[in-house]
Amino acid sequence: MRSFLQLARQMTLVLLSFILLTSSAFAASPDLNKPLPKLSANLQQAIASVNAVQILDRNHYGKVNLDQASGEKAFDRYIERLDPNRSFFTQKDINGFAPYKEGLSKALKNGNLKPAFAIFNRYRKRTEERARFMLAELNKGASAFDFNLNEKLLIDRKEAPWPKNKKALHKLWHKQLKNSLLTLILNNKTNKEAIDQLVRRNKNLLRRLYQSKSEDAFQTYINAFTAIYDPHTQYFSPQTAENFDINMSLSLEGIGAVLQSEDEHTKVVSVVTGGPAEKAGQLKPGDKIIGVAQGKKGAFEDIVGMRLDDAVKLIRGPKNTLVRLEVIPNTSKDGRTHIYNITRDKVKLEDQDAKSRIITLEDKGKKQKIGVIELPTFYVDFKAAQAGDPNYKSTTRDVRRLINNLKKQNIEGLIIDLRGNGGGSLQEANDLTGLFIDHGPTVIVKDSRGRIDIQKDNVPGQVYSGPMVVMIDRLSASASEIFAGAMQDYGRALVIGSQSYGKGTVQSIQPLNYGQLKYTLAKFYRVSGKSTQNKGVLPDIKFPSLYDGQDIGERTLPDALPWDTIPAVKYKTYVNFTPYLKTLREKHEKRTVKAADFIYLKEIKDYLASYEKKKTVSLNEKKRRLQLNTMRSKRLAIENRLRKAHGEKLLNNLDELEDSQADNANNKKDKNKNKPDPFLKEAGLILTDYLALKQPHKLQS
Numbered sequence: 001m002r003s004f005l006q007l008a009r010q011m012t013l014v015l016l017s018f019i020l021l022t023s024s025a026f027a028a029s030p031d032l033n034k035p036l037p038k039l040s041a042n043l044q045q046a047i048a049s050v051n052a053v054q055i056l057d058r059n060h061y062g063k064v065n066l067d068q069a070s071g072e073k074a075f076d077r078y079i080e081r082l083d084p085n086r087s088f089f090t091q092k093d094i095n096g097f098a099p100y101k102e103g104l105s106k107a108l109k110n111g112n113l114k115p116a117f118a119i120f121n122r123y124r125k126r127t128e129e130r131a132r133f134m135l136a137e138l139n140k141g142a143s144a145f146d147f148n149l150n151e152k153l154l155i156d157r158k159e160a161p162w163p164k165n166k167k168a169l170h171k172l173w174h175k176q177l178k179n180s181l182l183t184l185i186l187n188n189k190t191n192k193e194a195i196d197q198l199v200r201r202n203k204n205l206l207r208r209l210y211q212s213k214s215e216d217a218f219q220t221y222i223n224a225f226t227a228i229y230d231p232h233t234q235y236f237s238p239q240t241a242e243n244f245d246i247n248m249s250l251s252l253e254g255i256g257a258v259l260q261s262e263d264e265h266t267k268v269v270s271v272v273t274g275g276p277a278e279k280a281g282q283l284k285p286g287d288k289i290i291g292v293a294q295g296k297k298g299a300f301e302d303i304v305g306m307r308l309d310d311a312v313k314l315i316r317g318p319k320n321t322l323v324r325l326e327v328i329p330n331t332s333k334d335g336r337t338h339i340y341n342i343t344r345d346k347v348k349l350e351d352q353d354a355k356s357r358i359i360t361l362e363d364k365g366k367k368q369k370i371g372v373i374e375l376p377t378f379y380v381d382f383k384a385a386q387a388g389d390p391n392y393k394s395t396t397r398d399v400r401r402l403i404n405n406l407k408k409q410n411i412e413g414l415i416i417d418l419r420g421n422g423g424g425s426l427q428e429a430n431d432l433t434g435l436f437i438d439h440g441p442t443v444i445v446k447d448s449r450g451r452i453d454i455q456k457d458n459v460p461g462q463v464y465s466g467p468m469v470v471m472i473d474r475l476s477a478s479a480s481e482i483f484a485g486a487m488q489d490y491g492r493a494l495v496i497g498s499q500s501y502g503k504g505t506v507q508s509i510q511p512l513n514y515g516q517l518k519y520t521l522a523k524f525y526r527v528s529g530k531s532t533q534n535k536g537v538l539p540d541i542k543f544p545s546l547y548d549g550q551d552i553g554e555r556t557l558p559d560a561l562p563w564d565t566i567p568a569v570k571y572k573t574y575v576n577f578t579p580y581l582k583t584l585r586e587k588h589e590k591r592t593v594k595a596a597d598f599i600y601l602k603e604i605k606d607y608l609a610s611y612e613k614k615k616t617v618s619l620n621e622k623k624r625r626l627q628l629n630t631m632r633s634k635r636l637a638i639e640n641r642l643r644k645a646h647g648e649k650l651l652n653n654l655d656e657l658e659d660s661q662a663d664n665a666n667n668k669k670d671k672n673k674n675k676p677d678p679f680l681k682e683a684g685l686i687l688t689d690y691l692a693l694k695q696p697h698k699l700q701s
Helices: 004-020 043-059 068-082 091-096 098-102 104-110 114-138 166-186 191-211 214-226 238-245 276-280 308-315 382-386 395-408 426-434 479-489 578-592 596-612 621-645 655-671 678-694 696-700
Strands: 152-154 234-236 257-262 265-271 288-294 322-328 338-343 355-363 366-374 413-417 440-447 452-457 468-472 494-497 505-511 516-525 616-618
Touching: 043 104, 043 214, 043 505, 043 516, 068 098, 068 104, 068 114, 068 214, 091 098, 098 104, 098 114, 104 114, 114 166, 114 191, 114 214, 152 166, 166 191, 166 621, 214 234, 257 308, 276 338, 288 308, 308 322, 355 395, 355 678, 366 395, 366 678, 395 426, 413 678, 426 440, 426 452, 426 479, 440 479, 468 479, 468 678, 479 494, 494 678, 578 678, 596 621, 596 678, 616 621
Parallel strands: 366 413, 413 468, 468 494
Antiparallel strands: 152 616, 234 516, 257 265, 265 288, 288 322, 322 338, 355 366, 440 452, 440 516, 505 516
16 A cells, blocks of 8 residues: 555656666667558457456446446547647547547447557557658748747647647647747757757657557556546556566666656656755756756757657666756746756665754744654565564654654654655554554545544554654655644644645555556545545645645646545544644744745745746747746846845856755755754744743743
8 A cells, every 4th residue: 555656656766677677779760751550459458458447347446437428538538648738639530539439438348449549540640740740840941930920829728629620730730849949949059959959859759659559559548547537546558567566675776756758748756865866956846857868978869759668768877877867947937948967876765764863943042952853755674574574674663763862862842854755654654653642543544345444553652742743745645644644633743834745545456467457445534534635634834835736736636536534533632732823823924924935935936826827938039038038037036035045145147056056955965964944944943832832831940
């Protein structure tokens, strides 16, 4: 019962390991002058599709009746996966697919894959036509593109009408090509360099089309169907399943990032704690990688439109080798790209171990020691535990040891930092909760048949019974939410930060005759009866977050299972924080209203929000340059206000920002090892505020 983010992390990291063992070369280049071969299904795939339908019908938590309506929904999801921006199919194509849409529920039950492959082959044909159209336009040279016209391009076409015919498609493709060309030119490419890069991009796309296999069509189709159940129910093709099953104890080498495909881009889902990317301090969730180069002097290879596994092959590599990534940062919004240098290394699992330190905070002249435990994931060495090793590693064992060490140093409060913790072992979330309560239930698991399983801490006593804060953010998921929710329900800790991810479901893997099926079979509930699904855990005191309103979190995923409640179980509360919250929030607001880092985060959030709503982009070069310069001036001013407040050297331009961030990431680990970040420090100050409210006589004595 691993978390979604952990599953994603493991799949990607395992994929990276697997690729190391195979040839890094792509398949031989096909003859692009031959007709594009059509793909067709095989018997194994037909049987697997029937098996998937039957398993989900019997066992999935969210009961879906595979009727006309759900069949049409699966059809819509399939079209969305193939053409999310409505740039390949015409309205005539969509009209022609109508019989497939009407009969899809029956086809799914019968294992009839002809509709799926007919649609996929049409998509491949339109993709081929688009690539050849782009190449023909590019062959005319830069003079064929007039950047003085007052044209606009609708950049988000998810709700736009389908192009009526091929003529409308060609008009759209020309605008999209013009936008790609202008974007490269605004990224300081010469006309020739921009055209050459787009020629390579479209030739690579053609090459990949000729190399596609029936497995690609089948996996896309079945996953469009499984997605109507919930976003964590997935089909793995035999090759993907093989990668997934590789022993996770193998040493992992790469950059330490979880990647996914989004439209035509390779997007960063998360950065692994302790990995090379995290240590370099530049790559962030939401960033899009568009180019990869090997070593200091290697030429960049454009990966826009590239399959994820092929992109990973380029990013992956041996330990101590340099990879250069061309990235569109999630926080830029101006289209400018940046080059990140990352030295590949082993993703050392020990770097994800729980760690502790003490921060000293001053309140009214009195210094107080607050213990901090940073927990990047909920881990356990299953093999060592099963083998009977008395010293096997686990989150709970490590945290117990760290707490005992902190108690010897007379800490007056404790912070458990779960920011960025994507989850892990359910058993560890249960056991860790047990360190802070005397005994009692920790989490409720409800399966697809309505059966209730109550996980409990049956060991009497508390390892730590003092005042606590639990810090969470948008990337805190699954096991993190179980622990944070339990601490909140029991009144054992103030929960501080931003709304958590909202991943409150349990998945299981079912082998098929052809590949594997991962499906949701249960939901988590807190002891109070509240689900952690969709809503996540809401903090008692909220911090600003860059991820609010962005496409991160369960509620942003299509067909996510809803939040709900079940009857609470009997449990004992320790502290009622409600009488203190109003005063604590007021003190927090008063302290942070002029705090540079909190102001910065709010300004960046507002800056990003103002451009998230943008629906169109200008294709007029002068207007576009003016817009970009305005955007960059605003961002530079925000950055320099923060730097001025910190007494740092001001930036002359944003190009200096990435270098300074990389330098800061390295310096912080050396010079400021024990210095808390501003948000951790504020969490500590809130804890000292609570201590003062709770025990004023003690602080005065």
